[in-house]
Amino acid sequence: MRRYIRFVIAHPLMILGVLSIITAYLAPGLGLLTFNNALDAFMPRDDPDYLQNETAKEIYGDNSRFFIIEVSGKALTPEFFGRVETLVQDLEAYKDYPATEMDAGMARLTALSGEPSLSREALLNELDTWPLFRRLVARKLEKGTLLDAKALETLRQAVGESLALMAEVPVKRVVSPMSVSDIRAEGDDLFTGKLLEEDDDGQRIMPASEAEVSAVLDRMRANPAFRHGIYAENGDGEITDFGIVVTFSKRPRVDRISREVIAICESRDDLEILPQGSPVVNVRFNSYMQKDLRRFLPLVVLVMGVTFFINFRSPLGFLLPLCSLVLSTVWIMGLMGRLGYSITPLGISLPPLMVSVGSSYAIHIYNQFLADSRLMQEKGFSEGLCLAMEHISQTVLFAGMTTMIAFATLATSRLSAVREWGLLSAVGVVFSVILASSLIPAILVLVGRVPKAPSPKRRRHPVDRCIHLFSWLVTRHPRAVVAGTVLILGFCVVGMYRLEVESDFLLYFKKNDEIRVSARAVGEKFKGRSGFNLLIDSGTPGGVLDPAFLKRVEAIRRELTRSDRADWCIGRTDSLTDFLMVMHRAMNGDDPAFYRLPDSAGDVLDYFEIYGGEDDNDDGRPDEFEAYVDPDWQVMNLLCRLYSGDGASVGTARTGRIMGEIEDWLDGSLPEGITAHITGFPKIDVKVTDYIVKGQLSSLLLSLAVIFGIVLVRFRSVHAALLSMVPMGAAVMINFGIMGWFGVHLDMLTSIIASITIGIGVDDTIHFLLAYRHHALGNLSREESLLRTLAVSGRAISYTSLALVVGFLVLATSNFVAVVLFGLLMAVTMTATTIGALLVLPSLILLTGFYPQAAVAEGMAPGKVDRLISLFRSLENRPGDPKRTVDPNLPEQSEEAYQKEQAAWLADVKKRKEKSGK
DSSP: OHHHHHHHHHOHHHHHHHHHHHHHHHGGGGGGOEEOOOHHHHSOTTOHHHHHHHHHHHHHOEEEEEEEEEEEOSSOOHHHHHHHHHHHHHHHTTTSOOHHHHHHHHHHHHHHTTSSEEEHHHHHHHTTTOHHHHHHHHHHSOTTOEEEHHHHHHHHHHHHHHHHHHHTOOEEEEEOTTTOEEEEEETTEEEEEESSOBOTTSOBOOOOSHHHHHHHHHHHHHOGGGBTTTEEEOTTSOEEEEEEEEEEOSSOOHHHHHHHHHHHHHTOTTSEEEEESHHHHHHHHHHHHHHHHHHHHHHHHHHHHHHHHHHHOSHHHHHHHHHHHHHHHHHHHHHHHHHTOEEOTTGGGHHHHHHHHHHHHHHHHHHHHHHTHHHHHHHOHHHHHHHHHHHHHHHHHHHHHHHHHHHHGGGGOSSHHHHHHHHHHHHHHHHHHHHHHHHHHHHHHHHOOOOOOOOTTSOOOHHHHHHHHHHHHHHHOHHHHHHHHHHHHHHHHHHHTTOOBOOOGGGGBOTTSHHHHHHHHHHHHHTOSEEEEEEEEOSSTTGGGOHHHHHHHHHHHHHHTOGGGGGGOEEEEEOHHHHHHHHHHHTTTTOGGGOSOOSOHHHHHHHHHHOOOOOTTOSSSOGGGTTTBOTTSOEEEEEEEEOOTTSOOOOHHHHHHHHHHHHHHHHHHSOTTOEEEEESHHHHHHHHHHHHHHHHHHHHHHHHHHHHHHHHHHHTOHHHHHHHHHHHHHHHHHHHHHHHHTTOOBOTTGGGHHHHHHHHHHHHHHHHHHHHHHHHTTTOOHHHHHHHHHHHHHHHHHHHHHHHHHHHHGGGGSSBHHHHHHHHHHHHHHHHHHHIIIIIHHHHHHHHTOOSSOOSSOOOOOOOHHHHHHHHHHTSOOTTOTTSOOOTTSOOOOHHHHHHHHHHHHHHHHHHHHHHTO
16 A cells, blocks of 8 residues: 555656546446336345246236226216226226327327427327327426427437337236226126227227216126225215226336336326325335435535535645545446446435545545644655555555445345445445545645644634543543443343334335325225235146135135234235126126125036137136136135225235234145145235345344454454454444334345444544554553544544534435435444444453553553643654654644653652552
């Protein structure tokens, strides 16, 4: 590192040129960044539950992750039916691609894009021939705008992207009152028609009068499976809302199609629409992440700039650290974009983290530049700067290495999002060290100005007062400090047992956020907004057609939704047996008494054989049945919606308990030959929490072990290595204790707090121990060395910690509850690590007797704080003494005064030793 520092100071323009080239290459990567919060995308590809879920999606479609759209009407009039019909048509375009209309509309739009300018109204009028295409174009337009040629071309490209998505057929089913199938009997045949009849062109016939509307509503009520499915009622039994369920095909681009569906809903000003479901939550989450990043970056840079100005009170002290941390953030985020990494729920913490970490190294380096001002005056600017930077750069390098390793231990996680965050944050730390050690010295050489030492008579800063207090506590009450720390940690250990794991993204939103409000409303009306698949295997091909098996499935459904099973939170279930019971009733004169399963195997076979459903993919299943049975008719898929009667979110911890209890109950109640297992998105959600806990423990233990080894090698002392664990370990325990006592969940975001605490907190400990050893090796006593360390290094540590705290407090402005809590917890833990390094650690050093090298003076009994501070000030560096560090905050002292004070102190030590008999 010494050679590198000398090279930087000798060739500053070359260094700045290289840094500029790297920045120019990485900066464009910021525009390539994307967002991704799909939990199943983070799962290990060899995980059994992940593989099982992927197989289920191939067979049944993605039924556990769906849109449920509530459409409310003040009055269910023919006009209301017409408006809902156009909404359903827009959604169905992604299920059955209307190529003819879309191709014709696109051809006309392409021709219009050559116009020099066109108003919004004129453009839409040109597309009246193709109403479906016209509505698509209207969704891409901003109201009241005049489109020039460039805007028309941009519009054409946006519409083309939507058409390309339509052509992929990402939607598997659109279940709504407009499109739902209605099974009726015609003689000895079963007929599957639509609830709304169709004309000769295949267009649905809307009710044209109040009487026709009533007839349609009566047909809805006649099918019990439709209740809480395609319609909801008020307390008087009146239908007030329609429900539209959109499920996805096998492997769609979920985020893209979800945004299209939401755009369709938001474009309808003539309807009251509430879209819900896990896809809606994911899209809102991504939107909020983008808003957070746009807010965080300028705000965190602003507060860091204010911190630098307060600390250094100079333009250079403000600009150099600020440039260093901004560039480190640009580098790592640009690298993410260049390499194709997406910003995940963890990724939104990366920019503030890089700014905070980068500020720490920049502050230490610039603070050393100020502290060694006299050295530059004596040795010459370049040589003095070399000596100053050589000393601090080694400390920064060592601290950065331990931080990098602590972050990199997260790469052992099985979750790709956590693994990527660990690797990227580790690389970001490397960038921060390189920039702080290169940019700041290079610019200082070009400026070539020796800083002025601050006046010793200046007003004492609050940070100095805190250090003064810490010095008094360390020297006067070290046992009380340690005892108080143990008491606090004991309280936190109790809180740790109250800690719960949670990964439900819905809980990231604030309670009054519209996404949570709509989740409660939609969940209450339609008995759930998400669900899982319960796969029941009959054991033999065709076994689903066995009446005994079908009745067993119905018994399971009744058990899941029993009123005294409310703790299982199953709002409703959907099954193939719903179709069979409707068929049985239809073949018996629509008598409600026959809304049950047939007793005869022959009836079951006859019903399915004469059922008139279409089978577009020729896999042996009518299209309406594909979500409920496999092609071999061996496994039935029971769709279960999760709903909490108290309106609360059925979070991950609760879902995991529910699924565990259901699986245990099934294992004990199913007859031999029949098996069942649960799969679906909630199952993946639960598995993610397991990986979070396991990853947290492994990365925590690994980072502590690695840092212990590094400190052991660096200091060649087990004593020092053990002491270095105390501030970090205490801060981690305090963090988990606070989370437990205040009910903060351990989720994907808060799970990395421990690693960040260790990675950053170890910097303070290392800076303190290195400074302590430096002073102790100058033949000073243990007490003197500690006081010197607190006076000189304590100030830099305090300011770096202050920068970290304010940097993380910026996260409190987030739209997410989890991110707000993450920021507050990080601020608390950073404060805890600082107090641990400046108060607990020196107290333990005094009590345990850790001393790097025997000093001339064997010890000094505690005295008054003023006497101690006066003493260590009198022993400050004299001109020409290379063994001691210069502190520009302390007044100069003549050789005669120094010798006099030294003699008085040695006499005092001798007197105390004789008095104590030592």
